[in-house]
Amino acid sequence: MTRTRGIQWLVLLCLAPLAAPAEEAIDWLRKMDQALNTLNYQGVFVRLRDGQVDPMKVIHRVHDGHAVERLIALDAVGREIISKGEEVVCFFPDSESVVVEKRSGHQPLLGAVPALSDEVLQNYLLSVKTGKSVLNRAVVIVDVTPRDHFRYGYRLWLDERTGLPLISQVRGGQGQIIEQMRFASIEFPDEIPEAAVQSGIDVTGYRWSYPGHQAKQTPGKVEQAWRADNLPAGFVLATYRLNNQPQASQPVVQMVYSDGLASVSVFVEKPGPDEKPQSGPHRMGAANAYTLLVKEHLVTAIGEVPPVTVRDIASSVVTGTTINR
The missing domain is CATH 3.30.200.100 (MucB/RseB, C-terminal domain)
Structure with a gap:
């Protein structure tokens, strides 16, 4: 969506006074989307949902315009997920199985991160403000607030320099946190070796299934x-x-x-x-x-x-x- 088109949406919705903040928020969401898909980054984040805390390591490698993402569960089981192109490969050491599925869309595997489209201003209010630093990095906070009770909202702490979400929350109608993703460490190396996004699990004897392909x-x-x-x-x-x-x-x-x-x-x-x-x-x-x-x-x-x-x-x-x- 172009900047002019975004302003036209706001006028139609009688929200002309909020045009500048909404457009700024959209610019930040575009920067976030670009960061998630085009940057090399790796770090450890914690996902909180249903009272359960799941620490994960993420490695996102981009080479010649092609992205590969690897998630590693930092628990006793050590499940892994690798996303590449149109496929997502899930490794389950506890059941000695591998599931290969077709990828739906091109969103990252982090979770709690919204995707941006041209229709967002019809159904959500957007705002942006300066936030306190996260991991000693300056951030901006983008709020995506639904206009009714049929959808969730988001609060995003975006790294000012790269746009990567350092904290992302899915929020209910009363502002309660439904799900949260928060980085505990993050770095942006110039190069990530190919071996870093390959599974470290020995799958000898594992059962393979391809439900998305069948x-x-x-x-x-x-x-x-x-x-x-x-x-x-x-x-x-x-x-x-x-x-x-x-x-x-x-x-x-x-x-x-x-x-x-x-x-x-x-x-x-x-x-x-x-x-x-x-x-x-x-x-x-x-x-x-x-x-x-x-x-x-x-x-x-x-x-x-x-x-x-x-x-x-x-x-x-x-x-x-x-x-x-």
Whole structure:
């Protein structure tokens, strides 16, 4: 989004007095996005969610314009995640398994960090202010505040020099912290060796699975399409596809609804004859899910949004008409 277009959005929303702060905040969010994807950095951060503290080491290497990111859990198990190109590889020493999945989008693996799009000013208020130093580095604080109760907000402490988020919080409607990521140490080396972003786990004898690769999108017409009829303001359909899953009698419908910052994925599938699906809400950190049965199909909505949002979207899913793609 250009600077001029951003100001036009604010005028339309009768927020002309806030135009300068909002535009400054957008500039900082763009700088954050660029830092996360184009800089060499490595450090240790702590993720706090559901009362659990998870220390992690991150190594982000960029070489010839290509980024590779490696996360290492600093606990007794030592799980690792490596993101490269269109793939995310998860190493599980406790179960002696490796899972290779297709990457959804190009967001970093840190968590608690929002993505920026052109529609953000329709659904969020943005502001920026100077904050106290973090790790002896000057920072600015960017607040992304939702306009209603259907989405979470963010507070970001961005390094003034690089734009990297040194602290990132997902916040609820009362300002409570839902999830937090905070760096305990960070450095920006000019070069990072390739070996640093390769797994140090001996995977001899491990079981490998490729769930994201086995799910194939069905081309052409989508018969008996599904749709959500009750969407919170600002949410629109961003993706609709059918995935052929192994051992599934019917393709799994996947719909993604987005407001330009937050997104909710909705899955519709026919449960197996021996399955006993549990309806109701589920939660892990900032992610909420809601599951129910609709016309003998299992509908699950999941996303980093408040529980009411996934509940309302899942509860409004109905069968629609054939869609040509």
